Amino acid sequence: MKKLVTKEDSCTACGTCELVCSKTYFKEENREKACIRIETANGKSKITTCTQCGECIDLCPAEAIYRDKNGVVRIKKNLCAGCFACVGFCPEAAMFHHSDYIEPYKCIACGLCAKECPSGAISIEE
Amino acid sequence: MNVEKIKAAHKLLAEFKYTPGKLDKGYANKSLYINVSENKIEAKPVTEMMKEKFTGGRGFGLWYLWNAVTPETKWNDPENEIIISPGPVGGITQYPGAGKSLVVSLSPLTGSVMDSNVGGHFGPLLKFSGWDALELQGKAEKDVVIFIDGNAGIIRIEEAPEEALDSHLLVEQLYEIYADTPEDKRNISVVSTGAAAEHILYGMLNFSLYDTRRKAVRLKQAGRGGIGTVLRDKKVKAIVVKFKGVKGNLNNPADFAALAKTGIKMHKEIHAGDDKQCQMRVRGTTYLVKIMNDYDLLPVCNFKYGSHPDGNKIAAPKWIENFNIGKADGCWYGCTLSCSKVICDYELKTGPYKGQKVVTDAPEYETIAGVGSNCGIFDPQFIIEANFYCDTYGVDTISFGTTTAFLMECYENGIINRQITGGLDLRFGNQDAAMELLHQMARGEGFGRIAGLGVRKCKELFVREYGAGAAFLNDIGMEVKGLEYAEYVSKESLVQQGGFGMANKGPQHDEAWLIFMDMVNNQLPTFENKAEALHYFPMFRTWLGLVGLCKLPWNDIVPENNAQTDEPAKIPEHVQNYVDIFNAVTGKNIDKKEMILQSERVYNFQKVFNIKMGFGTREHDKIPYRSVGPVTVEEYESRQDRYDSQLKELLGMETEGKSTEEKLKALREYREAQYEKLVDAVYERRGWTPNGIPKLETLQKLGIDLPEVVEVVQKSL
Numbered sequence: 001m002k003k004l005v006t007k008e009d010s011c012t013a014c015g016t017c018e019l020v021c022s023k024t025y026f027k028e029e030n031r032e033k034a035c036i037r038i039e040t041a042n043g044k045s046k047i048t049t050c051t052q053c054g055e056c057i058d059l060c061p062a063e064a065i066y067r068d069k070n071g072v073v074r075i076k077k078n079l080c081a082g083c084f085a086c087v088g089f090c091p092e093a094a095m096f097h098h099s100d101y102i103e104p105y106k107c108i109a110c111g112l113c114a115k116e117c118p119s120g121a122i123s124i125e126e
Numbered sequence: 127m128n129v130e131k132i133k134a135a136h137k138l139l140a141e142f143k144y145t146p147g148k149l150d151k152g153y154a155n156k157s158l159y160i161n162v163s164e165n166k167i168e169a170k171p172v173t174e175m176m177k178e179k180f181t182g183g184r185g186f187g188l189w190y191l192w193n194a195v196t197p198e199t200k201w202n203d204p205e206n207e208i209i210i211s212p213g214p215v216g217g218i219t220q221y222p223g224a225g226k227s228l229v230v231s232l233s234p235l236t237g238s239v240m241d242s243n244v245g246g247h248f249g250p251l252l253k254f255s256g257w258d259a260l261e262l263q264g265k266a267e268k269d270v271v272i273f274i275d276g277n278a279g280i281i282r283i284e285e286a287p288e289e290a291l292d293s294h295l296l297v298e299q300l301y302e303i304y305a306d307t308p309e310d311k312r313n314i315s316v317v318s319t320g321a322a323a324e325h326i327l328y329g330m331l332n333f334s335l336y337d338t339r340r341k342a343v344r345l346k347q348a349g350r351g352g353i354g355t356v357l358r359d360k361k362v363k364a365i366v367v368k369f370k371g372v373k374g375n376l377n378n379p380a381d382f383a384a385l386a387k388t389g390i391k392m393h394k395e396i397h398a399g400d401d402k403q404c405q406m407r408v409r410g411t412t413y414l415v416k417i418m419n420d421y422d423l424l425p426v427c428n429f430k431y432g433s434h435p436d437g438n439k440i441a442a443p444k445w446i447e448n449f450n451i452g453k454a455d456g457c458w459y460g461c462t463l464s465c466s467k468v469i470c471d472y473e474l475k476t477g478p479y480k481g482q483k484v485v486t487d488a489p490e491y492e493t494i495a496g497v498g499s500n501c502g503i504f505d506p507q508f509i510i511e512a513n514f515y516c517d518t519y520g521v522d523t524i525s526f527g528t529t530t531a532f533l534m535e536c537y538e539n540g541i542i543n544r545q546i547t548g549g550l551d552l553r554f555g556n557q558d559a560a561m562e563l564l565h566q567m568a569r570g571e572g573f574g575r576i577a578g579l580g581v582r583k584c585k586e587l588f589v590r591e592y593g594a595g596a597a598f599l600n601d602i603g604m605e606v607k608g609l610e611y612a613e614y615v616s617k618e619s620l621v622q623q624g625g626f627g628m629a630n631k632g633p634q635h636d637e638a639w640l641i642f643m644d645m646v647n648n649q650l651p652t653f654e655n656k657a658e659a660l661h662y663f664p665m666f667r668t669w670l671g672l673v674g675l676c677k678l679p680w681n682d683i684v685p686e687n688n689a690q691t692d693e694p695a696k697i698p699e700h701v702q703n704y705v706d707i708f709n710a711v712t713g714k715n716i717d718k719k720e721m722i723l724q725s726e727r728v729y730n731f732q733k734v735f736n737i738k739m740g741f742g743t744r745e746h747d748k749i750p751y752r753s754v755g756p757v758t759v760e761e762y763e764s765r766q767d768r769y770d771s772q773l774k775e776l777l778g779m780e781t782e783g784k785s786t787e788e789k790l791k792a793l794r795e796y797r798e799a800q801y802e803k804l805v806d807a808v809y810e811r812r813g814w815t816p817n818g819i820p821k822l823e824t825l826q827k828l829g830i831d832l833p834e835v836v837e838v839v840q841k842s843l
Contacts, residue, residue: 058452058453058454059453059454059462060454061454061456061459061460061461062312062338062372062459063338063339080373080374081219081372081373081374081459081460082219082220082373082374082375083219083220083374083389083459083460084220084374084386084389084390084393084460085393085454085460085462087390087393088389088390088391088392088393088394088396088397088462089393089394089397089462097386097390099382099383099386099387102373102374102375102382103374
């Protein structure tokens with residue numbers, strides 16, 4: 001199963017991953033529109049992103065969420081009814097939404113952020 | 127099933143084309159009028175006055191019906207209408223419970239105006255097709271199906287002679303006929319009833335959705351008041367809507383961000399709280415059985431008792447064993463409370479479909495209590511079977527349960543006998559007899575036809591034909607206004623007696639369920655408190671039906687800090703959520719106070735509508751004594767300690783040495799007087815005269831003093 005794995009101890013919270021992600025996904029550098037979120041508290045980093053656990057698949061009333069052949073959980077936008085149940089029920093709080101869009105979005109383990117991460121805190125695991 | 131043959135038999139009677147448009151802040155601003163006598167289809171404007179005074183949903187239904195009928199109109203006259211309207215918030219996908227339709231018609235049971243709310247996909251798909259309401263009038267010559275294609279903008283009335291009548295078959299046939307591909311089935315919803323609706327007065331309506339995971343049709347019910355009977359009388363087999371492309375913004379809301387934010391907050395609350403609270407996602411409303419049984423509120427043997435040692439046999443754990451539990455069992459997109467449970471591969475044991483395996487909707491609390499405990503039956507398999515057949519035959523499970531329970535008590539008291547029942551041994555607990563009664567309703571045969579008249583007409587018949595004593599039948603016949611009681615014992619809660627007795631349409635708990643506030647938590651000690659609760663809660667709950675929302679996510683899940691708020695019973699945070707989503711959709715700026723005013727306008731209008739139809743005064747709010755206190759010696763003695771101590775504490779009566787009959791009489795006098803005091807207090811709070819007529823100043827204050835409304839009131843003041 002392909003997924004993004006995180007090492008929070010290595011994260012410097014530079015935010016590069018968030019900008020790479022939003023630029024890739026939405027053609028805009030805006031951390032609010034990233035599929036990965038970095039927060040810091042007491043000098044420590046917290047990285048929130050999808051673990052590809054797939055809890056959202058059975059939850060989706062429109063059957064718009066599925067696991068692809070690489071094991072990545074993905075959203076079929078054309079079927080999504082925009083209810084955001086998946087956002088509220090994600091155990092990792094890693095299903096994101098932004099009010100500019102009527103569908104949620106999530107990490108699809110493309111790995112572009114990992115390539116740009118200067119501290120090796122995120123990487124793709126096959 | 128030979129779909130091609132069924133389809134080939136369709137004959138086009140009328141066609142109407144329109145340009146589907148975008149919704150504007152929750153409204154299509156048009157409604158669809160269909161007359162099946164004249165095969166006429168037309169669009170009507172939804173006016174600003176309608177939105178201002180009636181908001182939508184039930185409000186629109188009442189307004190259209192008011193204009194369609196006269197005081198002389200009967201339920202089976204062609205002028206009677208069925209109006210289906212989802213309300214301006216209806217169809218949003220972000221907030222749980224937002225797919226409700228409200229159905230309004232003149233009722234075969236009460237003769238007056240009825241409203242019934244229902245889930246399923248029809249209401250939202252109707253609205254996305256461009257219609258705030260569907261108004262159905264007239265009577266077809268031969269059976270017809272109405273088809274609405276919301277993408278193409280086509281509406282057709284088609285003669286449809288070959289389809290089955292029973293919903294589980296009919297609806298599947300219609301999905302096969304109208305879906306272009308198997309994937310297209312999710313875009314269709316059907317309104318239908320069943321074979322029994324031709325023969326009984328409490329026929330109900332099924333509203334379907336297509337379950338993409340189980341690849342099966344699912345049915346939700348507009349159960350109350352016999353609107354399915356009206357549909358059959360109009361010879362309309364079904365109304366089909368098809369709309370492809372459901373998205374989260376189709377209501378074109380004024381503030382999508384606020385809608386998303388409020389919805390996600392609620393999803394998170396349910397995710398965190400449901401497991402610890404009601405476990406609706408797993409158990410649906412079956413969780414109520416144990417609570418009601420524990421608090422002496424579960425109707426047993428025609429409401430004689432409130433609990434039974436076998437209550438645990440029909441409680442939630444037994445249902446979970448039978449459920450096929452999914453994580454997305456909502457009846458509309460985004461309902462994460464997900465109470466609409468399913469039973470798969472159920473093999474039918476009786477009736478015309480015996481031996482067939484079906485996917486069927488699971489019974490809800492009301493059905494379990496109605497066809498189960500209230501009839502003295504505690505067998506889940508019977509309840510599943512009865513629920514399936516009620517649904518497919520188009521029978522309201524509540525009226526069926528309450529009527530059957532009444533008949534069983536009549537039978538055990540010798541008021542009716544085997545000769546009269548055609549051989550049915552209608553003892554409490556005889557599930558074979560109850561099932562046969564149901565099958566007879568579908569066949570239009572035997573005692574099933576009598577049972578299908580409902581409690582009020584059965585009482586009249588037994589007095590007239592069999593010389594039964596009217597007083598006893600009126601005591602034990604659990605109906606008000608002609609509608610059968612919903613399944614809660616109200617004896618120990620005066621406020622709930624009022625909640626049932628003063629409900630506009632009849633004794634249904636969707637206006638007020640105040641038993642815990644009143645009886646368990648003792649939060650309503652004075653008549654002023656009681657009257658305030660019987661003002662606020664019916665108005666608040668009415669509002670949900672104006673805008674297209676379900677009641678369950680209001681208080682079957684509560685915020686973690688709810689108990690620390692000023693008024694926990696109101697669930698203040700959720701009420702604010704409703705204000706926020708209404709404003710987010712419509713762009714208006716209501717607050718909690720205006721919300722209640724919106725309801726008061728419609729509620730008082732419905733009250734005046736009852737008066738217009740020759741009902742609506744105080745005498746119509748009278749309730750059977752069975753709902754107030756113990757009717758019989760047996761009932762009194764089953765809870766003797768409770769009643770004795772009340773007589774001592776409340777009346778200072780020395781109970782030692784007194785006969786049960788003497789105590790019964792004293793308790794009855796006291797309780798009946800309390801009910802009258804309550805009625806006085808509630809009428810005053812609602813701005814009505816002591817005879818239950820809205821005062822002119824009330825109507826003026828609320829802005830619902832339309833000339834035709836004032837005219838009705840002036841005549842009766």
